[in-house]
Amino acid sequence: MVQQKRLPTTLDAEARAAVGAFLAPVDAELARRYPGDPGTRQPVHTVYVPAESFTADTVRAWGDAALAALDEHAPDTGSFAAVLGLPEALAGPVYERMRAKLEREPVEDLRIDFEDGYGGRTDSDEDRHAALAARLVADTCGSAGAPPYTGIRMKCMEAAVRERGIRTLDVFLTGLLERGGLPDGLMLTLPKVTYAEQVAAMARLLTAFEAAHGLEAGRIGFEIQIETSQAILAADGTATVARMIGAAEGRATGLHYGTFDYSACVGVSAAHQSSDHPAADHAKAVMQVAAAGTGVRVSDGSTNVLPVGPAAQVHEAWRIHYGLTRRALARAYYQGWDMHPGQLPTRYAAVFAFYREGLDRAAARLAAYANRTAGDVMDEPATARALSGYLLRGLDCGALDPDEVAGLTGLSRTDLESFAPPRGAAAAGAGPGA
Numbered sequence: 001m002v003q004q005k006r007l008p009t010t011l012d013a014e015a016r017a018a019v020g021a022f023l024a025p026v027d028a029e030l031a032r033r034y035p036g037d038p039g040t041r042q043p044v045h046t047v048y049v050p051a052e053s054f055t056a057d058t059v060r061a062w063g064d065a066a067l068a069a070l071d072e073h074a075p076d077t078g079s080f081a082a083v084l085g086l087p088e089a090l091a092g093p094v095y096e097r098m099r100a101k102l103e104r105e106p107v108e109d110l111r112i113d114f115e116d117g118y119g120g121r122t123d124s125d126e127d128r129h130a131a132l133a134a135r136l137v138a139d140t141c142g143s144a145g146a147p148p149y150t151g152i153r154m155k156c157m158e159a160a161v162r163e164r165g166i167r168t169l170d171v172f173l174t175g176l177l178e179r180g181g182l183p184d185g186l187m188l189t190l191p192k193v194t195y196a197e198q199v200a201a202m203a204r205l206l207t208a209f210e211a212a213h214g215l216e217a218g219r220i221g222f223e224i225q226i227e228t229s230q231a232i233l234a235a236d237g238t239a240t241v242a243r244m245i246g247a248a249e250g251r252a253t254g255l256h257y258g259t260f261d262y263s264a265c266v267g268v269s270a271a272h273q274s275s276d277h278p279a280a281d282h283a284k285a286v287m288q289v290a291a292a293g294t295g296v297r298v299s300d301g302s303t304n305v306l307p308v309g310p311a312a313q314v315h316e317a318w319r320i321h322y323g324l325t326r327r328a329l330a331r332a333y334y335q336g337w338d339m340h341p342g343q344l345p346t347r348y349a350a351v352f353a354f355y356r357e358g359l360d361r362a363a364a365r366l367a368a369y370a371n372r373t374a375g376d377v378m379d380e381p382a383t384a385r386a387l388s389g390y391l392l393r394g395l396d397c398g399a400l401d402p403d404e405v406a407g408l409t410g411l412s413r414t415d416l417e418s419f420a421p422p423r424g425a426a427a428a429g430a431g432p433g434a
Contacts, residue, residue, distance in 0.1 A: 035295050037295055046336075049117070051118050051133055058110070077096070097348070109335075114155060130168045131175050142183070151185075157202065187223065189256065192258075193228075199248050206251060222253065223255070231244070239286055276324060300337070302337035303320060322346040351397055355390070359405075363409045366388060366419075367410055
């Protein structure tokens with residue numbers, strides 16, 4: 001055995017240890033603030049329904065309404081592909097998977113709305129609706145066709161509605177506990193946040209609730225809805241949204257862009273309020289940078305152009321929704337809002353087309369990286385993580401099948417997940433966007 005020659009060095013162990021000690025607080029802060037992506041499924045959309053109209057059949061009713069819209073306005077692959085301009089190679093798989101999705105799991109994330117979609121109600125009515133929402137969520141959670149994620153959007157932390165919002169949150173969460181516990185897919189949305197202190201207040205409420213019921217600290221997370229200019233840029237010129245993530249003390253799960261409130265806040269006229277407006281792009285870009293590496297995910301907003309009326313009007317609304325969804329996906333906003341059952345076909349068509357059209361190329365690049373074989377692109381570990389994340393998101397939503405991904409890459413789901421860094425490693429340059 002050849003003995004390796006010892007190379008001469010200058011810096012001794014004491015010097016190296018001193019650097020380690022000097023940077024230890026920075027290491028800890030990076031690990032705390034930038035733990036990396038949680039590695040869990042991210043729904044492709046959030047559906048909002050007013051609390052007073054939510055029933056045990058709401059999700060199935062949305063799926064049936066979406067299928068009925070297809071039967072009326074695009075009853076087969078060819079007609080649907082013609083509306084959206086889907087290429088022939090994608091049209092069949094996308095249409096078939098989209099219809100199957102609407103039959104099997106029409107909604108991935110449901111938000112029972114006690115805010116703008118709910119309006120002004122008496123306290124007794126809101127108490128009753130919050131308690132009913134808890135009962136229905138508890139009774140249907142985990143059943144066939146139920147959304148993997150469900151929760152409420154409460155009223156905001158502004159003084160005029162704060163007490164009412166807190167009470168609704170309390171009634172809902174307490175009702176869930178009384179019926180067996182908090183579901184794994186529980187999602188809470190805090191709207192109209194303008195100051196980081198409002199986020200901190202929400203975190204305090206959840207800490208108190210957990211302590212009162214002996215729950216694990218940090219069990220309950222929440223989404224922050226970005227609907228005001230103050231949530232992006234503070235009076236001192238700093239990025240408020242970055243402070244909000246810190247104020248959540250690890251509880252923030254998402255940043256959701258509110259298209260119409262934000263657009264109105266910055267003075268965009270009603271005719272031009274859209275998720276592709278430059279003002280919207282700026283807000284979401286700030287949100288995206290602030291959230292990168294923190295484990296907090298960014299969601300796009302909605303479009304209010306609904307697919308209703310005669311066929312020509314429905315088709316135009318479908319094209320708008322499809323185009324906006326595809327645009328968002330290309331910009332790494334993998335989630336958005338849907339406000340009407342008729343938007344479900346184009347939501348899933350856009351998502352499925354996005355993952356299926358890139359499947360062969362992504363699989364080939366990841367297989368080459370995994371096998372250390374030469375190809376026409378030299379990918380780095382960060383790109384391998386992006387490729388595996390792309391395939392995993394496609395698997396989660398139903399755009400791709402495990403067998404076809406394994407056949408193209410030679411990798412199992414466990415293999416794909418292994419490309420992600422361990423939690424806490426994002427600080428070392430191994431984050432989702434590294």
